[in-house]
Amino acid sequence: MIQFENVGFRYKRGPEVLQNVNLEIPAGSFQFITGESGAGKSSLLRLLFLDEVPTSGRISLFGRDVTTLTRDEIAWFRRRIGVVFQDFRLLDHLSAAENVALPLTVSGARETAYRDNVTEMLQWVGLGDKMEVRPPELSGGEKQRVAIARAVVASPDIILADEPTGSVDPAMAERIMALFVEMNRLGKTVLFASHDLAMIEQYKLPITTLRDGTVSSGMGAAA
Amino acid sequence: MSAIRGKGALIPFQAASGGLMLLIVAAMAFLACFALAGALATTRIAATWTEGLAGAATVRIDANEDDRARRTSLVLDILRDTEGIIDARALNERDVAELLTPWFGGTPDLGELPAPGIVAVTLDTENEPDPTVVQARLDGAGAGAIYDDHGRWRGRAAKAARAIGNLSWWALVLTVLAIAAAAFLVISIAMVAHKGTIEALRLAGAEDRFVAGLYQKRFFWLGALGGLIGSGVALTAFVGLDALSSVRAALPMLDAPYYWPFAWLGIVLACALVAVLAARLAVLTTLRRRG
Numbered sequence: 091m092i093q094f095e096n097v098g099f100r101y102k103r104g105p106e107v108l109q110n111v112n113l114e115i116p117a118g119s120f121q122f123i124t125g126e127s128g129a130g131k132s133s134l135l136r137l138l139f140l141d142e143v144p145t146s147g148r149i150s151l152f153g154r155d156v157t158t159l160t161r162d163e164i165a166w167f168r169r170r171i172g173v174v175f176q177d178f179r180l181l182d183h184l185s186a187a188e189n190v191a192l193p194l195t196v197s198g199a200r201e202t203a204y205r206d207n208v209t210e211m212l213q214w215v216g217l218g219d220k221m222e223v224r225p226p227e228l229s230g231g232e233k234q235r236v237a238i239a240r241a242v243v244a245s246p247d248i249i250l251a252d253e254p255t256g257s258v259d260p261a262m263a264e265r266i267m268a269l270f271v272e273m274n275r276l277g278k279t280v281l282f283a284s285h286d287l288a289m290i291e292q293y294k295l296p297i298t299t300l301r302d303g304t305v306s307s308g309m310g311a312a313a
Numbered sequence: 314m315s316a317i318r319g320k321g322a323l324i325p326f327q328a329a330s331g332g333l334m335l336l337i338v339a340a341m342a343f344l345a346c347f348a349l350a351g352a353l354a355t356t357r358i359a360a361t362w363t364e365g366l367a368g369a370a371t372v373r374i375d376a377n378e379d380d381r382a383r384r385t386s387l388v389l390d391i392l393r394d395t396e397g398i399i400d401a402r403a404l405n406e407r408d409v410a411e412l413l414t415p416w417f418g419g420t421p422d423l424g425e426l427p428a429p430g431i432v433a434v435t436l437d438t439e440n441e442p443d444p445t446v447v448q449a450r451l452d453g454a455g456a457g458a459i460y461d462d463h464g465r466w467r468g469r470a471a472k473a474a475r476a477i478g479n480l481s482w483w484a485l486v487l488t489v490l491a492i493a494a495a496a497f498l499v500i501s502i503a504m505v506a507h508k509g510t511i512e513a514l515r516l517a518g519a520e521d522r523f524v525a526g527l528y529q530k531r532f533f534w535l536g537a538l539g540g541l542i543g544s545g546v547a548l549t550a551f552v553g554l555d556a557l558s559s560v561r562a563a564l565p566m567l568d569a570p571y572y573w574p575f576a577w578l579g580i581v582l583a584c585a586l587v588a589v590l591a592a593r594l595a596v597l598t599t600l601r602r603r604g
């Protein structure tokens with residue numbers, strides 16, 4: 091499903107962020123990605139949702155070399171990928187519910203068809219009473235939960251979560267973690283990036299560590 | 314539930330840019346109506362002129378009074394014997410004086426003037442005679458007369474009408490281009506302000522044509538509303554302004570009032586269509602350029 095072959099990546103100016111990364115993530119797996127701040131976790135996810143292209147090597151996604159995709163195909167691939175951005179990237183002029191509905195709206199679905207889904211998702215992340223509130227009036231943790239609801243609402247094949255528990259309290263973090271595990275149980279591939287090694291080591295799940303631009307794999311210990 | 318509005322809310326359009334677009338389209342539609350009316354009226358007026366001149370010719374006989382009667386009857390004989398001429402009639406002095414009145418400002422006393430003898434000729438419009446042949450016959454008989462079927466005037470009137478008509482069509486083309494250019498410019502500027510929003514839509518899986526559709530929808534309404542306002546003001550001016558009554562009289566659609574709403578609707582839809590196409594082009598090229 092996701093395959094990195096000798097992938098190198100750098101931003102236009104700046105040093106190499108990723109070097110010679112080889113990674114294979116089978117469909118339906120759950121994978122933590124960890125590493126210190128600045129190690130390249132967000133960059134790796136950015137390559138996966140096709141916001142950047144590798145400077146060398148090859149990334150294949152859903153069986154396609156990502157550099158061969160047309161603009162329309164990129165759009166279609168993104169509909170199969172839900173992303174929780176580290177900086178949330180909510181639209182300030184839309185309500186929380188409209189932000190959550192965005193992946194459904196842009197794929198042409200009718201509002202009546204997904205209204206209940208959106209409501210349910212927002213209730214699940216504990217924001218059932220904030221549906222009409224706009225992001226500028228939400229706390230950091232609330233924005234993060236809106237971003238999470240948006241990432242999973244369209245039931246994508248792959249979920250990319252960039253520090254999705256960074257702004258919430260431990261109880262909510264556990265709830266969010268449980269959501270992603272549940273999504274994985276439903277067959278979704280989950281990539282969960284976090285620098286919080288103490289948190290992710292509680293789970294008996296594969297961990298990929300980024301250091302000096304390359305990856306090494308390990309396994310968390312069951313709590 | 315009001316927490317989720319439709320697609321229309323996705324892009325935070327600025328009222329100011331919408332107002333600017335509206336103003337430009339309305340002004341252009343207003344001008345387009347006058348260009349269109351000009352084209353239609355000119356065509357109609359030219360047709361009336363040439364129709365009025367068709368089917369008639371004149372023969373002028375320059376001669377002193379003694380010789381004039383003889384030559385006139387010679388000319389009449391020749392003309393009545395020519396195929397394609399239905400009737401030929403010599404105008405008496407009164408007729409001629411009447412014809413000349415506008416140039417003299419009062420009924421002239423022809424006794425003092427070497428007024429020409431004039432023969433009015435009625436032509437068979439289905440089968441007008443060749444003027445050079447008629448002239449040659451008159452010359453052959455030594456009538457000393459000049460045959461004039463107004464062909465030169467007809468040709469000039471038609472040419473002038475065509476020229477004005479062509480200019481009007483060019484004015485329409487320029488109007489369309491101006492609306493398209495305005496839409497293109499307004500959108501290009503707006504898309505800079507909407508950059509973050511558009512990026513978020515793309516990341517959520519929106520195709521370029523979806524983003525373009527959001528702008529197209531808005532510019533359809535701006536184009537239609539601008540067209541409605543501009544053409545509405547122009548039509549009100551046509552109907553209401555006395556000074557334009559002769560233009561109004563020359564507009565063929567007044568013969569058929571049922572025509573009006575369709576012409577109006579056509580202008581409004583044309584404005585909307587031009588705005589939509591320009592919007593689509595502007596959005597798609599901007600998105601591709603950004604990559």
Ligand SMILES: Nc1ncnc2c1ncn2[C@@H]1O[C@H](COP(=O)(O)OP(=O)(O)O)[C@@H](O)[C@H]1O
Nearest residue numbers: 101104107125126127128129130131132133134
């Ligand atoms: N848009 C960008 N342009 C240039 N350099 C960037 C950009 N984003 C991140 N970087 C750099 O790339 C490196 C990796 O960043 P990032 O992937 O965000 O790491 P992490 O998510 O692991 O903290 C850092 O050195 C960071 O400064």
Ligand SMILES: [Mg+2]
Nearest residue numbers: 131132176252
């Ligand atoms: Mg990061």
